[in-house]
Amino acid sequence: MNQDEFGFRIRQALNDGAERLDYRTVLRLEQARGKALARQRRAGPATVRLPALQLAAAGAPPVDTGRGGWGWLRGAGWMAPLVALAVAFVAISDWQNEREIERLAALDFAVLLDDGPLEAYADHVFGVLLQAERQAQ
Amino acid sequence: MATREELSEFLAGVERRAFKQAVFAVRDESHALDIVQDAMMKIAENYGDRPAAELPPLFTRILQNTIHDFFRRSKVRSTWVTLFSSLNPEHDPDADPLETLEATGDTRSESTETTYQREQIVAIIEEEVARLPARQREAFLLRYWEDLDTAETAAAMGCSEGSVKTHCSRATHALAKALKERGITL
Amino acid sequence: MKTRRILLIVAAGATALAPFSRAVAQARTSAAGPAWSELSPQQREALAPLAGDWGGMPAENKRKWLDIAGKYPQLSPEGQARLHARMAEFARLTPEQKRTARENFQRAYELPRESRESAVQQYQALPDDKKKELSERSQQRKAATKAPEQKK
Numbered sequence: 001m002n003q004d005e006f007g008f009r010i011r012q013a014l015n016d017g018a019e020r021l022d023y024r025t026v027l028r029l030e031q032a033r034g035k036a037l038a039r040q041r042r043a044g045p046a047t048v049r050l051p052a053l054q055l056a057a058a059g060a061p062p063v064d065t066g067r068g069g070w071g072w073l074r075g076a077g078w079m080a081p082l083v084a085l086a087v088a089f090v091a092i093s094d095w096q097n098e099r100e101i102e103r104l105a106a107l108d109f110a111v112l113l114d115d116g117p118l119e120a121y122a123d124h125v126f127g128v129l130l131q132a133e134r135q136a137q
Numbered sequence: 138m139a140t141r142e143e144l145s146e147f148l149a150g151v152e153r154r155a156f157k158q159a160v161f162a163v164r165d166e167s168h169a170l171d172i173v174q175d176a177m178m179k180i181a182e183n184y185g186d187r188p189a190a191e192l193p194p195l196f197t198r199i200l201q202n203t204i205h206d207f208f209r210r211s212k213v214r215s216t217w218v219t220l221f222s223s224l225n226p227e228h229d230p231d232a233d234p235l236e237t238l239e240a241t242g243d244t245r246s247e248s249t250e251t252t253y254q255r256e257q258i259v260a261i262i263e264e265e266v267a268r269l270p271a272r273q274r275e276a277f278l279l280r281y282w283e284d285l286d287t288a289e290t291a292a293a294m295g296c297s298e299g300s301v302k303t304h305c306s307r308a309t310h311a312l313a314k315a316l317k318e319r320g321i322t323l
Numbered sequence: 324m325k326t327r328r329i330l331l332i333v334a335a336g337a338t339a340l341a342p343f344s345r346a347v348a349q350a351r352t353s354a355a356g357p358a359w360s361e362l363s364p365q366q367r368e369a370l371a372p373l374a375g376d377w378g379g380m381p382a383e384n385k386r387k388w389l390d391i392a393g394k395y396p397q398l399s400p401e402g403q404a405r406l407h408a409r410m411a412e413f414a415r416l417t418p419e420q421k422r423t424a425r426e427n428f429q430r431a432y433e434l435p436r437e438s439r440e441s442a443v444q445q446y447q448a449l450p451d452d453k454k455k456e457l458s459e460r461s462q463q464r465k466a467a468t469k470a471p472e473q474k475k
Binding site (some may be wrong): 133 | 383386387388390391394397398399402406407409410412413416420421423426427428429430431432433434438439441442443445446447449454457458461462469
């Protein structure tokens, strides 16, 4: 057997091992991925940029900030913060909604891949038994 | 510029291998998870706007750096690694274990094994990979698990192509010998 | 004059909001979400067990399943088979049951493997009348302590 062949066989074993991660780890990796995606650096004029000040006031998630075409806000006087807030709220709610859907998708994915019976998981009686096991720890 | 979907798809494809590689390096699953998360955040924050095709080599480098940073921060190298570095002779005076493998093994024997045996074998292989000296393991995994060629591996490791070949060759021999000693034929 | 200025600002604001309204529209309207025929072949392969239920699904559930469809290709053949085997059953659970399933799953994974398996065995060994009894008792306890509302 030459080196490449050997390497290839080791690789097969390693791939096997990577497929066998327990679901807690899989879930943690999904979560890590989600967190990373939330911070993806975006460039280019197509990106929406929101005034940093108003976003900070609304307690927004980290978004790229910059000037963009928002100069007109400055001329709008007392309306400016309200409009910016409204925009920020819509952005946040969309963002949060999307994050929540991803979180559930990751969780459901793990549940589907698991071998525990769905019938048990869906029953809160099973939860009672889990609680008992936990207290026995 | 990588779309969110492209970045997501890339990370999803690489995260398990990255985790395993980190575990081999740091011997701790919890730290390995932190390392992978760190690496993912770094690539997303700093290179999320690069074309999707550039992500794999970037991530490889970032992951290696994050692992090295972890060791630097923790200051104490795992005693396992140090112990086995000294026990794993760089020059093997014995017969080429690869040749011995070929002579003994029916290379198709694994097709008759049960799943359990297969799992045991995988676990042993992972153990032996984790025991390799760091540079040998890095070179081997980059070449054979990440599918990089010699030049790409050299770039990722910051060494010459000649060094890469040496590291790979030593890693292969060390693994082959270790597996043979544990009764595994591939 | 001031009124005109304010109207101008509101109009400008509305125009600026356009990309967001579009996103909102995409997210919330077309209560049906994408039709089965609009999915890619890969998505349809991943979600094959749901083909029959797809039409009646709310848009947000579809988005969640499409997320899952994205992860399907990375699975091993066994993983894909298992996903398919359980997909239809899971999709048909009531929202309440899904909530419970997610909760129980997470709690199950906080326990070591033996405890998890023990709990499963105990559950499967429970006769129906016992299950009912436990169920009622836990419902009462929940109502008494007024557990916080869970999402979805």
